Amino acid sequence: MKWKQQLFGMKAYQPGKPIEEVKREFGLEKIVKLASNENPYGYSPKVKAFLESDHTNHAIYPDGYAQNLRTVMANHLGVKETQLMFGNGSDDLIAIVTRALLYPGVNTVMATPSFSQYSHNAEIEGAEVRQVPLKDGKHDLKAMLEAIDENTSIVWVCNPNNPTGTIVSDDELTNFIQKVPSDVFIVLDEAYFEYVNSPEYKDTLHFVEEYPNVLVMRTLSKAYGLASFRVGYAIANEDIIKKLDPVRAPFNNSILSQKVAIIALEDQEFIQETTEKTALGKKQFVAFCEKHQLNYYPSQANFILFEVKADSDTVFKEMMKRGYIIRSGNALGAPGYIRVTIGTEEQNEEFLRLLEEVLTELGVFA
Numbered sequence: 001m002k003w004k005q006q007l008f009g010m011k012a013y014q015p016g017k018p019i020e021e022v023k024r025e026f027g028l029e030k031i032v033k034l035a036s037n038e039n040p041y042g043y044s045p046k047v048k049a050f051l052e053s054d055h056t057n058h059a060i061y062p063d064g065y066a067q068n069l070r071t072v073m074a075n076h077l078g079v080k081e082t083q084l085m086f087g088n089g090s091d092d093l094i095a096i097v098t099r100a101l102l103y104p105g106v107n108t109v110m111a112t113p114s115f116s117q118y119s120h121n122a123e124i125e126g127a128e129v130r131q132v133p134l135k136d137g138k139h140d141l142k143a144m145l146e147a148i149d150e151n152t153s154i155v156w157v158c159n160p161n162n163p164t165g166t167i168v169s170d171d172e173l174t175n176f177i178q179k180v181p182s183d184v185f186i187v188l189d190e191a192y193f194e195y196v197n198s199p200e201y202k203d204t205l206h207f208v209e210e211y212p213n214v215l216v217m218r219t220l221s222k223a224y225g226l227a228s229f230r231v232g233y234a235i236a237n238e239d240i241i242k243k244l245d246p247v248r249a250p251f252n253n254s255i256l257s258q259k260v261a262i263i264a265l266e267d268q269e270f271i272q273e274t275t276e277k278t279a280l281g282k283k284q285f286v287a288f289c290e291k292h293q294l295n296y297y298p299s300q301a302n303f304i305l306f307e308v309k310a311d312s313d314t315v316f317k318e319m320m321k322r323g324y325i326i327r328s329g330n331a332l333g334a335p336g337y338i339r340v341t342i343g344t345e346e347q348n349e350e351f352l353r354l355l356e357e358v359l360t361e362l363g364v365f366a
């Protein structure tokens with residue numbers, strides 16, 4: 001068969017281990033998953049109430065233009081309806097953007113380590129992937145600018161960056177965007193946007209107005225707690241959306257996802273509570289790292305990447321045996337580190353107590 005050559009040797013995305021699989025493997029009753037940066041508080045109680053009494057007819061196709069959700073989102077963001085595109089998660093948006101702009105002969109510039117789907121999709125399209133190492137856990141924007149040439153089609157800025165949680169400040173971003181050639185498409189992936197409380201990070205939607213080559217993508221999978229509903233959204237100028245829209249699958253958000261997203265967007269109190277509790281939870285991890293002199297990255301997201309002074313895979317396995325699923329830094333391009341989603345106060349407390357036990361057993365604190 002005439003497969004794309006680049007598919008040979010490629011592996012499917014490796015998600016955090018599913019809860020049921022770990023329960024079976026280790027004979028555990030209780031499992032806490034702090035691996036995929038989901039919301040440990042679930043979703044808005046208003047969404048819960050709706051789902052309990054919902055009678056959606058799933059035998060019919062959804063509105064492919066997501067008109068109701070589009071109107072609510074446009075009002076929420078203060079943009080035009082025609083400036084929006086919805087995806088089946090932002091994963092779908094990443095695939096749409098790459099499919100539209102990447103092909104053999106062009107290249108794409110991104111940080112490393114960063115979110116794996118940028119390079120994964122680029123490889124499928126046969127484009128050259130240019131990965132620029134982070135500097136102190138942050139995007140090295142100067143080196144990224146240097147990596148751009150006349151064949152660069154997309155540059156990705158993951159802000160906050162997954163897996164480090166670090167941000168690019170508004171000043172740094174302004175300076176960067178000004179210098180990127182106008183024929184290079186700039187993606188600002190802001191999956192963790194709601195969690196950021198640094199004054200250096202400002203709303204980036206003004207870039208969309210000022211620069212015709214900027215697209216911002218966000219998601220309802222993280223702070224909104226709707227990962228399973230798969231709703232991501234992109235904001236760009238109308239011309240960009242018009243170009244990208246033919247690449248989108250016709251019904252890429254289910255009827256239920258569209259309804260739930262509207263209710264979730266209208267409950268900003270839930271987002272406020274989630275982000276406040278997450279900020280407090282992050283302090284538990286920071287205190288642990290400081291107590292044990294473990295290096296950590298200053299995260300503005302709902303996860304933290306920190307040093308364990310031991311093999312990451314060993315720590316990952318030992319924590320899994322104790323009922324906690326996390327991400328080993330080995331899988332994320334950060335050996336010697338683990339990435340942990342901030343859980344509830346009780347989960348964080350128990351996790352850190354067990355981690356202390358594991359690291360003591362491994363002789364890290366000797």
Ligand SMILES: Cc1ncc(COP(=O)(O)O)c(C=O)c1O
Pocket residue numbers: 036037088089090091092115158161162189191218219220221227230231232
């Ligand atoms: C930086 C970043 N972008 C995009 C995504 C994809 O999220 P979703 O497809 O659930 O919207 C993730 C998920 O972990 C992420 O970390």
